[in-house]
Amino acid sequence: MRALLMALAIASTLAAVPARAEKADSTKPMNVEADALRYDDLNQTSVFTGNVVVTKGTIIIRGAKINVKQDPEGYQFGVVTAAPGQRAFFRQKREGVDEWIEGEGETIEYDGKADRVKFIGRAEMRRYRGTELSDETSGAVITYNNTTEQFNVDGNPGGATPSNPGGRVRATIGPKPGASAPAAPAAPATKLRQSSTLGGEKR
Structure with missing residues (x-):
């Protein structure tokens, strides 16, 4: 009975406060929509399956299944898996910038x-x-740390795919905002001299 009540409590968070761009996404409640839920009170785990959509602060996650475990401090660890042949999706806003x-x-x-x-x-x-x-950037495994804003990418030379025959890391890096081509050299200064005409006529 207790497990059922806990499962209902988790499901009730689906209508919680909408996501906003706030700094500590990790401290925001995790809201989940799915076709089915299996809750394990003893192990503090929840398994959501079927068109899963997760929101947590500015975070949005989509996949076929997510297994969520909560630690005694209230932090969640989630593993999202995609449907066969597809990929799961993650999106998060960076603090202080668009x-x-x-x-x-x-x-x-x-x-x-x-x-x-x-x-x-x-x-x-x-x-x-x-x-x-x-x-x-693309590769076999990418790890992104939101706190330090650093990421690591590992390739998989032995696991080439049609889209990446070499299995190597690929990256495209854009210029920083405001970056532009070097300014052209200034034209030589022109010495002004007095004209004896104004509007094409003698003064």
């Missing part, structure tokens, strides 16, 4: 306590400035 981190992978691991996300299998991560794509 930038978003977005990524995909066959499996996504989210660690709320460490504020870290890992994309595994056909991994791809993008950074948007506003709506414009700025940077893009």
